[in-house]
Amino acid sequence: MSALQRPQPRPGVLEIEAYVPGKSAAPGVARVFKLSSNETPLGPSPKAIAAYRAVAEHLQDYPDGASTALREAIGRAFGLDPGRLVCGAGSDELLNLLAHAYLGPGDEAILTRHAFLVYRIATLGSGARPIEVPETQYTADVDTILAAVTERTRLVFLANPNNPTGTYVPFDEVRRLHAALPPRVLLVLDAAYAEYVRRNDYEAGIELVATSDNVVMCRTFSKIYGLAALRLGWLYGPAHVVDALNRIRGPFNVNSAAMAAGIAAIEDSAHVETSRAHNDHWLAWLTAEIGKTGLEVTPSVANFVLIHFPDTKGRTAQDADCFLTARGLILRAVGAYKLPGALRMTVGSAEANRLTVEALTEFMGRGA
Numbered sequence: 001m002s003a004l005q006r007p008q009p010r011p012g013v014l015e016i017e018a019y020v021p022g023k024s025a026a027p028g029v030a031r032v033f034k035l036s037s038n039e040t041p042l043g044p045s046p047k048a049i050a051a052y053r054a055v056a057e058h059l060q061d062y063p064d065g066a067s068t069a070l071r072e073a074i075g076r077a078f079g080l081d082p083g084r085l086v087c088g089a090g091s092d093e094l095l096n097l098l099a100h101a102y103l104g105p106g107d108e109a110i111l112t113r114h115a116f117l118v119y120r121i122a123t124l125g126s127g128a129r130p131i132e133v134p135e136t137q138y139t140a141d142v143d144t145i146l147a148a149v150t151e152r153t154r155l156v157f158l159a160n161p162n163n164p165t166g167t168y169v170p171f172d173e174v175r176r177l178h179a180a181l182p183p184r185v186l187l188v189l190d191a192a193y194a195e196y197v198r199r200n201d202y203e204a205g206i207e208l209v210a211t212s213d214n215v216v217m218c219r220t221f222s223k224i225y226g227l228a229a230l231r232l233g234w235l236y237g238p239a240h241v242v243d244a245l246n247r248i249r250g251p252f253n254v255n256s257a258a259m260a261a262g263i264a265a266i267e268d269s270a271h272v273e274t275s276r277a278h279n280d281h282w283l284a285w286l287t288a289e290i291g292k293t294g295l296e297v298t299p300s301v302a303n304f305v306l307i308h309f310p311d312t313k314g315r316t317a318q319d320a321d322c323f324l325t326a327r328g329l330i331l332r333a334v335g336a337y338k339l340p341g342a343l344r345m346t347v348g349s350a351e352a353n354r355l356t357v358e359a360l361t362e363f364m365g366r367g368a
């Protein structure tokens with residue numbers, strides 16, 4: 001059979017560069033610190049682990065397809081109507097569901113230059129065109145987003161804060177963006193790192209969702225709640241969007257273990273607070289200490305920092321990646337995010353953070 005005769009994916013699919021997750025191994029190194037996927041160094045709440053284990057007694061049963069108890073727990077924690085929540089296998093699934101429900105061939109979705117990669121993948125996978133707009137100082141810019149809106153625009157993706165830059169858009173600006181968008185355009189606020197942000201002018205978007213017909217907010221249990229392995233995320237949206245997503249999602253898209261652990265995690269606010277305090281301390285420390293090595297760090301409000309390396313031979317991001325990996329310190333190369341001169345480092349344990357700063361100091365101090 002010739003290549004043309006065999007089954008063909010829809011246009012756009014083969015334009016996708018498959019997502020490459022952060023590295024997790026350093027060949028030949030006994031002790032590895034994985035700082036490449038923005039996972040929490042404190043792990044999940046012990047109560048979430050216990051709840052997860054308890055599900056082992058009931059593996060023969062299908063999960064509750066409506067994630068009722070989990071939506072109620074999220075509703076209690078955030079003061080939201082559970083009827084306006086959709087849970088998913090990670091927020092990745094929810095982002096893909098949004099694209100599949102609202103985009104098709106001929107449509108456009110706007111995303112910013114260094115935005116989270118899943119937006120592009122989900123858009124192309126739906127047969128629509130991703131429209132990339134420039135950022136200002138590694139930060140999404142409302143005016144450039146608005147300038148890109150056309151008759152074909154159906155979605156605007158905004159990661160706030162963004163990964164991998166760690167920057168955020170103040171909420172007044174998000175409101176200005178929303179106010180200027182045509183009502184048929186759905187604004188997707190991806191607030192995967194919202195729990196870490198300590199800024200008075202930041203909001204994840206709850207009120208904006210509550211008061212409009214064309215805004216949704218996605219959240220995840222993979223970061224501060226420490227449940228990345230279980231794949232769990234949630235979305236808060238207008239009733240008509242929730243209805244559309246519920247029609248296309250898999251009938252049992254969230255598994256029972258994820259639901260049980262998620263409920264316990266969200267109820268353990270003390271653990272979340274400890275994780276937040278750890279991040280507050282070490283984010284500031286890393287930004288200052290890495291800065292002292294002569295490297296530039298983009299100011300971050302999340303649980304990671306973007307470190308920029310010079311072009312000089314021997315001191316590039318690629319050289320640093322090899323140097324650090326050989327010491328068991330695994331950071332994230334971000335060439336796929338159009339940042340070939342940078343590495344992203346997740347805020348790790350005290351030990352991992354200190355070792356990384358020591359290694360970067362050595363890297364920058366050695367003869368090039």
Ligand SMILES: Cc1ncc(COP(=O)(O)O)c(C=O)c1O
Binds near residue numbers: 091221222228233
């Ligand atoms: C901005 C952003 N959105 C969404 C996600 C996906 O998270 P989840 O693990 O819930 O699929 C990530 C994960 O890295 C992220 O950085």
